[in-house]
Amino acid sequence: MSHNNFLYLLNEALDKQHIQLALDSVKTFRAADLADVLSQLPFENSQVLLQHLPDRAYVFTYLSPDVQMKFANALPRQTLAEIVGEMSSDKRADLFKSLNQQQQDALLPALAQAEREDIRLLSSFVEGTAGAIMSSEYATLKPDLNVQDAIKMLRLEALDTETIYFAYVLDEARKLLGVISLKQLILAKEEQNIADLMTTNIVSAFVDTDQDEVAKTIARYDLLALPVIDHQGVMVGIVTYDDAMDVASEEATEDFLKAGAVNADRKLSLKSAPILLLYQRRVYWLVFLVFGSLLSGLGIAHFEDIIAANIVLVFFLPLLVGSGGNAGSQSATLMVRALATGDVHFKDWFYLLSRESLVALCLGGTMAMAVSALGYFRGDEMVALVLALSMLTIVMMGCLIGMSLPFVLNRFGMDPASASAPLVTSICDAKGVLIYLFIASQLLL
Amino acid sequence: MSHNNFLYLLNEALDKQHIQLALDSVKTFRAADLADVLSQLPFENSQVLLQHLPDRAYVFTYLSPDVQMKFANALPRQTLAEIVGEMSSDKRADLFKSLNQQQQDALLPALAQAEREDIRLLSSFVEGTAGAIMSSEYATLKPDLNVQDAIKMLRLEALDTETIYFAYVLDEARKLLGVISLKQLILAKEEQNIADLMTTNIVSAFVDTDQDEVAKTIARYDLLALPVIDHQGVMVGIVTYDDAMDVASEEATEDFLKAGAVNADRKLSLKSAPILLLYQRRVYWLVFLVFGSLLSGLGIAHFEDIIAANIVLVFFLPLLVGSGGNAGSQSATLMVRALATGDVHFKDWFYLLSRESLVALCLGGTMAMAVSALGYFRGDEMVALVLALSMLTIVMMGCLIGMSLPFVLNRFGMDPASASAPLVTSICDAKGVLIYLFIASQLLL
The missing domain is CATH 1.25.60.10 (MgtE N-terminal domain-like)
Known part of the structure; x- marks a missing residue:
């Protein structure tokens, strides 16, 4: 059926x-x-x-x-x-x-x-903190219980807790002393004391810790649940692994949409969100990016003479400008994701930039060879030279801009994930027009 | 310290x-x-x-x-x-x-x-299947045990299993009969039978189920572990929630990099991958996208006369073409992520396209008004009209192309996530040049 x-x-x-x-x-x-x-x-x-x-x-x-x-x-x-x-x-x-x-x-x-x-x-x-995603239903034990009584306690608490696989050992003031797992209890002798068995070296989060941080901690240490404490050390809740999975998925969505220049909202449903909301999420960036395009336009207007004298240049304009934008988008994408997963950190910037320069040199070199062959075919040796030099410079600068933008945004207190492909493309377009036409004006006039 | x-x-x-x-x-x-x-x-x-x-x-x-x-x-x-x-x-x-x-x-x-x-x-x-990420260490029980003996069994098995919080009830042929949690065992009476307590309505995966599917199932049902069976129903392993979290993060990385036109490899580390590998991952798309740019160039070359006669058109070229690409990237980004999270499905295409048309109309209308004001300022009423019409058409078509591309790629057996911003931008650039200069040639000559 x-x-x-x-x-x-x-x-x-x-x-x-x-x-x-x-x-x-x-x-x-x-x-x-x-x-x-x-x-x-x-x-x-x-x-x-x-x-x-x-x-x-x-x-x-x-x-x-x-x-x-x-x-x-x-x-x-x-x-x-x-x-x-x-x-x-x-x-x-x-x-x-x-x-x-x-x-x-x-x-x-x-x-x-x-x-x-x-x-x-x-x-x-506050939304986005550990406090906002935590549950207040968790199993607690007193440190002076023995194993047999502790298991009895957990049995009684089972209905009112999210999990009984971990129990939190609290003192009279509800300060967090230790954690004990049901596995530890099952394996221990019945008369052993909780205080002697519990793990006192606890990973925890504060109520105002960022939810993304909480999710990363749970993933890093493969925890089932993370205890949440206030700044006096009093236990107030737990965040469970399934909530951490939801947070990780929401954060990935947010970053992904930002990369496409959609003002990210992790609860934005493409299927059921109102048309007006979808419009609002997108129009902001579209209008903002107009300024980048206007810069490109101004660059072209400035070099009108050289274009008029060498009309073959126009044919290659989209190719040169586009390649710089594409290479820059790749760099920004790699960097934004590596920052999000913790593969790289802001302090690695110089090291990454030096590596990126090498990659950019190879990419720019490959593209320069390809485009200069085309240029020779449609123009002459000088056109081929202009194209090769422009392509190499444009691709290399595109890569370095794409790689640096997330860091620059972060410096100005913005989310590095806002270094979207469309933003990088707009910046690289303007820069590409200027580099190409400047090199052409120097070599061809 | x-x-x-x-x-x-x-x-x-x-x-x-x-x-x-x-x-x-x-x-x-x-x-x-x-x-x-x-x-x-x-x-x-x-x-x-x-x-x-x-x-x-x-x-x-x-x-x-x-x-x-x-x-x-x-x-x-x-x-x-x-x-x-x-x-x-x-x-x-x-x-x-x-x-x-x-x-x-x-x-x-x-x-x-x-x-x-x-x-x-x-x-x-095979890499990427449940079999490749599963563990063969899981706790098993026989259906005719009582609770007391079952707990004793789990205690013995604890050292050799990834988790004792779930035990799998197998028959003599190791076929999966049911699942029982340690919580159920702790809450049950000691003399009750496993066969009477166990859950027989089991969620499981086959060894050859895609790992992404496995991760989604674990997240959907908030499972701690998912049993993996072969096609004869024989249990062969479990995938635990922490492995599912890793898979989800890897898949998100893969999609994110694809969106930036980087040939995705979930284990690509920006920090430690060899330069040559990073080059290979990127050069493929850069070269491929050249063809889109060449199309744009051919379009410009074709309409050389209209450009020469109305040099003001060139100033607006990057703006019109860029806006179409940006709007298209947004659409593709929203669609790719919504498909990945399961928010929308391929069968929703017509419905989504009709919604997108409305959003695109609003976005195109806004941009058309803005650009026609600029056009009137730098040109005249006719230029303003050309710009408004072109912008509206280009943005709307950009959105529809961006939204459709993931579906088209899927039709041809490719990953919809390959509908990257740079790919959409390249296609939209060529289309934008043609639309703009065609409209201009009809109205201005």
């Missing part, structure tokens, strides 16, 4: 109020798949199905933010409050932050006191 | 053969940090330190492939065999695959029979 047939039958069952039949037909589905099904059903029926799902709060967290908002607007307040109450703390805070003031005010009184406080705390952290 | 001071002292201690002092000074270091330290020490001393580290095989897995190879070439064969024997099965197979035939032949006899077979098996899978 195809997926579409299945959806059709499920929809029929819901139309006819055959709730149990509908539930039975999706009982082997995982939460992520159920969320897809809900997004594809007519909204009326998806509401009915969601309300009857046994794991509805968990499924709800897998819905995309815009679908979540649709449900939040339509569900009876009490049902919404129940779902929100059952959601994991980090996902709940995310949802709460997307609600408008009126919706927030309507929802809060329907929640339990502890949930209200939890939401208020988690919503208070 | 700064990191450089620390390295200096550590190096001194190793120079003077104070091994215990050196070991004490790094005893709080994690494997990833130790690998960094090893890469920064003079090679002689890093060999000494590595050989004495208690967790040397684990630290070794964190070294970059080129540093691993350096050690593999330098270490005594017996030491290398010991390290390789202790490494996790997936990392060991990766290392083995990077050795040349002679090194492989030297290493194999020094290993135990089981390790040899494991290496041979894991090395036999």
